[in-house]
């Protein structure tokens with residue numbers, strides 16, 4: 001779904017590619033300096049001589065459950081032990097968060113409104129911070145006729161209701177999708193209480209409409225809206241959004257721009273917003289998103305120049321980390337800084353994956369707003385077809401295996 005025309009054959013080849021490096025801790029990346037030039041590639045390519053065993057393995061978190069193409073795992077922060085899985089074709093399922101759970105209820109079914117397949121579908125779910133009181137949750141989905149991304153609110157009759165009526169939908173925001181791919185899709189609430197929305201560049205290849213750099217387009221952006229206000233109809237604009245009252249009529253919803261297909265964004269424990277931005281042909285990147293920042297696409301792919309045509313600026317923020325398409329890695333799945341308690345070795349590290357190769361890595365940054373100079377560690381050589389990471393109410397981390405329909409978690413390696 002986030003990949004670029006990868007055939008099943010390619011995936012299976014990538015999965016069995018003879019890459020033997022188990023652990024490689026490479027120094028690289030050039031931080032987030034303005035207008036940074038291409039530097040040494042932050043690429044894991046050779047086995048480290050003093051390789052340590054990975055501290056974890058991936059296991060099936062709920063062995064009795066299977067899902068149809070899961071793309072999101074989350075919780076409602078409502079004091080119950082429930083967790084929720086989003087299925088790409090348009091269904092949300094809920095179940096009790098214990099390993100032996102035998103069934104998962106359908107919480108919401110909007111398959112008849114969603115157009116799914118490839119990179120389209122029901123792609124994101126976020127519960128209102130006050131869900132236990134107001135029953136509100138928010139989704140991001142794609143539809144046809146016309147082809148659009150829709151950001152909607154639904155309302156549970158009570159916080160503990162086992163299912164939700166699709167008729168409670170209120171559309172907040174819609175925008176056209178010129179092509180079927182690169183739809184971003186994540187929605188999440190920040191520590192500021194605002195809703196963040198990740199959008200792709202609209203699709204095709206190479207961003208032919210230059211949407212990433214166009215601040216009058218919703219595409220190729222991180223958007224930020226206030227769901228508790230109504231100055232834009234069913235939402236409002238946070239007063240300190242960076243392009244409020246912009247002289248060039250930039251959209252006031254924009255929080256950051258220059259993204260290609262930010263496939264999964266997350267906040268860490270200190271309020272930094274992380275993004276995995278899927279690359280074009282060569283480089284996958286991890287970004288720490290700052291308010292008003294230009295993350296470079298289509299001027300740059302990672303730290304390398306891609307296409308300067310139509311764009312005069314070169315003052316862009318580079319990734320904290322990038323990796324190449326060597327070794328069968330093709331499409332980054334942005335993850336989450338681990339802040340649980342079960343795995344000491346992962347605490348404070350950004351855990352992410354490549355959708356095609358199935359590799360899972362841990363990125364170690366410093367505590368500064370830019371993350372400084374990061375180091376990277378390979379955790380797992382093939383965990384699965386990892387479409388997303390999610391947390392439960394205790395901040396333990398889960399991985400969605402898109403192809404196998406499983407939810408995975410880490411366990412101490414044997």
Ligand SMILES: [Ca+2]
Nearest residue numbers: 295296297302
């Ligand atoms: Ca970039």
